[in-house]
Amino acid sequence: xxxxxxxxxxxxxxxxxxxxxxxxxxxxxxxxxxxxxxxxxxxxxxxxxxxxxxxxxxxxxxxxxxxxxxxxxxxxxxxxxxxxxxxxxxxxxxxxxxxxxxxxxxxxxxxxxxxxxxxxxxxxxxxxxxxxxxxxxxxxxxxxxxxxxxxxxxxxxxxxxxxxxxxxxxxxxxxxxxxxxxxxxxxxxxxxxxxxxxxxxxxxxxxxxxxxxxxxxxxxxxxxxxxxxxxxxxxxxxxxxxxxxxxxxxxxxxxxxxxxxxxxxxxxxxxxxxxxxxxxxxxxxxxxxxxxxxxxxxxxxxxxxxxxxxx
Amino acid sequence: xxxxxxxxxxxxxxxxxxxxxxxxxxxxxxxxxxxxxxxxxxxxxxxxxxxxxxxxxxxxxxxxxxxxxxxxxxxxxxxxxxxxxxxxxxxxxxxxxxxxxxxxxxxxxxxxxxxxxxxxxxxxxxxxxxxxxxxxxxxxxxxxxxxxxxxxxxxxxxxxxxxxxxxxxxxxxxxxxxxxxxxxxxxxxxxxxxxxxxxxxxxxxxxxxxxxxxxxxxxxxxxxxxxxxxxxxxxxxxxxxxxxxxxxxxxxxxxxxxxxxxxxxxxxxxxxxxxxxxxxxxxxxxxxxxxxxxxxxxxxxxxx
Numbered sequence: 001x002x003x004x005x006x007x008x009x010x011x012x013x014x015x016x017x018x019x020x021x022x023x024x025x026x027x028x029x030x031x032x033x034x035x036x037x038x039x040x041x042x043x044x045x046x047x048x049x050x051x052x053x054x055x056x057x058x059x060x061x062x063x064x065x066x067x068x069x070x071x072x073x074x075x076x077x078x079x080x081x082x083x084x085x086x087x088x089x090x091x092x093x094x095x096x097x098x099x100x101x102x103x104x105x106x107x108x109x110x111x112x113x114x115x116x117x118x119x120x121x122x123x124x125x126x127x128x129x130x131x132x133x134x135x136x137x138x139x140x141x142x143x144x145x146x147x148x149x150x151x152x153x154x155x156x157x158x159x160x161x162x163x164x165x166x167x168x169x170x171x172x173x174x175x176x177x178x179x180x181x182x183x184x185x186x187x188x189x190x191x192x193x194x195x196x197x198x199x200x201x202x203x204x205x206x207x208x209x210x211x212x213x214x215x216x217x218x219x220x221x222x223x224x225x226x227x228x229x230x231x232x233x234x235x236x237x238x239x240x241x242x243x244x245x246x247x248x249x250x251x252x253x254x255x256x257x258x259x260x261x262x263x264x265x266x267x268x269x270x271x272x273x274x275x276x277x278x279x280x281x282x283x284x285x286x287x288x289x290x291x292x293x294x295x296x297x298x299x300x301x302x303x304x305x306x307x308x309x310x311x
Numbered sequence: 312x313x314x315x316x317x318x319x320x321x322x323x324x325x326x327x328x329x330x331x332x333x334x335x336x337x338x339x340x341x342x343x344x345x346x347x348x349x350x351x352x353x354x355x356x357x358x359x360x361x362x363x364x365x366x367x368x369x370x371x372x373x374x375x376x377x378x379x380x381x382x383x384x385x386x387x388x389x390x391x392x393x394x395x396x397x398x399x400x401x402x403x404x405x406x407x408x409x410x411x412x413x414x415x416x417x418x419x420x421x422x423x424x425x426x427x428x429x430x431x432x433x434x435x436x437x438x439x440x441x442x443x444x445x446x447x448x449x450x451x452x453x454x455x456x457x458x459x460x461x462x463x464x465x466x467x468x469x470x471x472x473x474x475x476x477x478x479x480x481x482x483x484x485x486x487x488x489x490x491x492x493x494x495x496x497x498x499x500x501x502x503x504x505x506x507x508x509x510x511x512x513x514x515x516x517x518x519x520x521x522x523x524x525x526x527x528x529x530x531x532x533x534x535x536x537x538x539x540x541x542x543x544x545x546x547x548x549x550x551x552x553x554x555x556x557x558x559x560x561x562x563x564x565x566x567x568x569x570x571x572x573x574x575x576x577x578x579x580x581x582x583x584x585x586x587x588x589x590x591x592x593x594x595x596x597x598x599x600x601x602x603x604x605x606x607x608x609x610x611x612x613x614x615x
Contacts, residue, residue, distance in 0.1 A: 008352050010322010010487040015512065060488035061320050061519060063512040101373060101415050101428075122393055122414030161522035164459065164491035171395075192322035192487045193351035196456045199409055215570055217327065221352040227453035232409060246570050270540070273565070277510035277541035 002186040003300060004057075004205035006229065008221030010192035012211045013242040013266070018054070018189040019067040020282040021209075024293030025185050026051045026151050027283075051151030053183035057201040058191035059142060059157035059169040067281045070149035077143050078157070078172045080121025080165075081136035085112045089133035096125035096134060117164065142169045144176060153183060166197040174204070185297065194224045202233055207300050209263070211240045215247035219254055226260065236307055238300065243268040263299050264292065312473045313603050314481045316348070316500040318524065320516030322487035324506045325536040328569050329592070330484035331358040331578040333504075336596040338443035342478040345441065346469040347448040348462045348496035349486040350434065360576055361439030361446045369449065369464065371433025371457040373413035379403035381425030388417035388426060409454050433457055436465055438472075445472055459491035466496070480603065489523045497524055502602055503531045504560070509544035517548065521557065531557055532602060534595055538562035558602075561595040563588060 005018040056064040083096070083105060094107040104118035105125055116139045126134040141163045146155040155177050157169040174188075190201040202208055208229035212218040222239070229235050239255055244265040255262050266272065266282075275285030283290045317330045327349070337343050347355040375396070377388070382403040389397040389404060396410035397417065408431070418426045433456070436449035447469040449461050466483060473481050485496040497503060503524045507517040517533070524531045533552050538545040545562060552559045564587060572582035580589045 007322075009354070010319075010324075012323060058488075060490045060493075061322075061512075061516040063321070063515060066511045066515060099415065099419055101413060120412055120414060122412065122416045123391065124414055124416035124419060127391060127416060128419055159490060161489060161519055162494075162526040164494050166488070166490045193349075193458075193492075194453055195351045195451060195458045195492075196454075197488075197490070198351075199454045203410070216357045216573055216576075217354045220354055220357060224352060224453060232454040246567055248574050268567070270565070273537070273540050277508075277513075277544060279511035 001184070001207070001301065001304065002188065002205045004188040004190055004202045004208045005211060006190040006198055006202065006208055006225055007192060007211045008194055008225035009212065009217050012213045012218060013240075014211050015063050015067065015189055016276055016282050017209065017211050017240050017242070018187050019064055020289060020293050021297060022052050022054045022068065022152050022187050023281055023283045024290045025297055027290055051153065051183070052185040052187055053153045053177060054149070054155070054187045054189070055173055055177060056156035056189045057170050057173060057197070058189055059159045059166050059173070059197070060191055062156045062158055064189050065154070065156055066279050068149040068152060068154055070147045070152070070154035072145045072147035074146045075143060077138070077140045078169060079139045079141035080119065080168050081123065082116050082119045082121060082139040083114055083125050083134045084137050085114070086133045086135060089131045091131055093130065095128050095130060099124050099128045120165070121168065141165060144169070144173050146177070166191070167200045170197055170200045194221070194228050198225070198228060199233070202229055202235060205235060206304055208235050208237045209240060209300070210237055211242055212251055213243045213247065214241055214249070214251040216250060218247070219250040222251060223254065226258065236303055238263040238303060240264045240266065240296070242266045261303065264296050312470070312479060312481065313501045314470070314483065314499055315502050315504060315599065315603065316483040316485050316497055316529070317504045317506060318485040318493060318497065318520050319487060319506045320489060320520030321507070321513050324508045324513060325563070325569065326506050327354045327358070327484055328573065328579065329504070329506050329534065329536070330355060330482060332580045332592045333596055333599065334359070334443045334482055335578040335580050336593060337480055337482065337600070340600070341480055342476070343444040343480045343482055344469045344473040344478050345444055345446040346466050346481060346483045347446065348465060348483050348492065350449040350451040350458050350461045350465065350492065351486065353448050353450060355446070355484045356439070356448055358573060358576055358578060359441040359443065359446055361441045361448070363437050363439045365438040367436050368432055369434040369436050369461050371431050371455055371460070373415065373428035374408045374411045374431050375406045375413070375415065375417050375426050376429050377404055377406055378425045381423045383423050385422060387420050387422060391416050391420045412456070434461055436461065436468070438468065444478065445469075459495040462486070462492045462495035463498070489519050493520075493523065494527065497527055497529055500529045502599070503529045504599060505531050505533050506536055507533060507548060508537045509535060509541040509548060511544070514544060514548060514551070521555065532560045532599065533557055534560055535562045537565040540565045560598040561591055563591050
């Protein structure tokens with residue numbers, strides 16, 4: 001089961017919910033497999049891989065590691081393949097510049113200029129060069145790191161400062177972990193917004209959990225995110241209302257009108273804000289939330305099962 | 312004409328609430344133009360209650376389209392696509408328009424000439440009037456690309472109007488993150504105001520957004536929102552700013568009055584003008600104005 005956690009609006013608590021979900025599943029898995037002694041972070045066995053897989057897909061501002069504290073044992077540079085020209089073979093015919101829709105390559109007299117910041121790495125210039133004078137090299141845009149946070153298998157991508165394109169990093173992060181062990185539950189923490197990085201994160205998920213706050217901004221951006229997840233990608237969605245009690249009734253009315261289930265409410269509580277500000281996961285700061293997050297996972301599994309039956 | 316951009320790295324730190332308050336305070340002193348550069352999730356209009364004057368179509372990128380009558384199922388398109396956008400089928404290959412980057416690689420490679428590119432409408436952009444000045448804003452359609460291009464369009468139009476009408480300041484409400492729409496929002500700015508919060512995420516993201524504005528050589532100021540949620544981290548941010556030589560222009564308290572104001576569609580400086588939040592924001596504006604002055608805002612606009 002792959003659960004993407006998204007929100008549209010930033011700062012509604014995506015990472016709080018996503019990390020707490022992972023930690024709650026972990027404690028449950030530990031309890032069920034009679035390995036409860038590993039629940040203490042100090043006793044965590046790095047070889048133990050039965051927990052969920054957590055991928056922080058907010059590669060512009062990856063924060064989940066601050067709460068889960070993984071020990072990274074793998075790191076690699078990633079990016080896109082950009083063209084380089086073999087000037088021995090190049091006849092300056094200009095075909096590469098003609099086919100590049102990004103204007104990332106230009107032929108000026110007997111010079112070929114490549115603009116890496118415009119290139120999307122599609123490879124069309126390479127395929128179209130009649131002289132086979134183009135080869136491709138990795139243009140590094142960021143990195144992937146992975147490791148264990150206790151029983152949680154953890155991975156995140158980091159876009160380098162000054163680089164524009166988040167999507168290639170997200171794509172490679174997901175591809176790297178796709179073929180790995182079966183973790184039972186995979187949690188994808190999305191970036192704010194509703195454009196390409198969010199779509200890339202949600203693609204292939206079974207369920208999208210939308211974290212919102214009951215304010216006009218929260219509602220406005222929730223609507224847009226429902227359009228992406230449910231209407232464009234056809235995925236089932238459910239809502240977590242965070243900071244419940246602030247704002248107005250708009251989110252509740254909208255969810256009722258649209259038939260979107262509100263699966264959990266987290267009250268506006270300064271204690272929560274303070275605990276999270278210091279880097280504590282919600283389930284660690286307030287252990288009573290563990291059961292509530294486990295219940296949330298079960299509700300999602302139930303939603304998916306009933307949809308399957310209906311089909 | 313000066314350009315101020317409000318950024319944060321981390322989402323939800325209060326960029327838009329600060330932008331609305333600064334729009335109100337600035338407009339009392341000089342003629343301004345506003346641009347909402349968070350085109351995926353544009354919220355400034357929820358506070359400014361704009362009257363739309365113009366609506367324009369935004370054409371985004373291209374998307375490949377396969378003619379099923381011509382497709383011979385050779386699979387070459389699937390082979391060359393690096394974006395997993397070609398879906399094999401029984402009778403024809405299909406394009407997933409959400410995954411397609413519009414590179415046209417498949418268009419050139421298809422031996423049957425069965426594929427062509429089509430331009431897509433990716434959103435709308437608007438010119439509106441608000442009580443504080445003209446607003447340029449946009450709506451990128453769900454799941455579309457090219458938000459950077461739309462941000463540039465919105466800002467360019469704001470800039471042109473400001474120059475035409477002799478308006479002194481363009482205030483740009485930026486998107487979260489550090490990627491393409493942020494780089495577009497930041498381009499050409501004279502000053503960036505970075506709104507952060509004293510949380511581990513806020514600090515981590517402040518460092519990255521500061522790196523980004525530095526990379527593009529835009530001077531920055533820092534504002535700590537919800538400063539009393541974690542006084543120790545707030546002090547940490549202050550020390551960090553000192554070490555970096557970045558000026559801290561204020562600390563705002565954690566106060567639900569900002570949400571109350573939002574629910575009523577008002578900048579907090581109008582909703583509760585005598586409150587501590589409003590007076591803190593007035594102090595922030597005074598400092599921002601001074602810095603803009605330092606970057607050459609015309610003295611005429613700043614007499615008072």
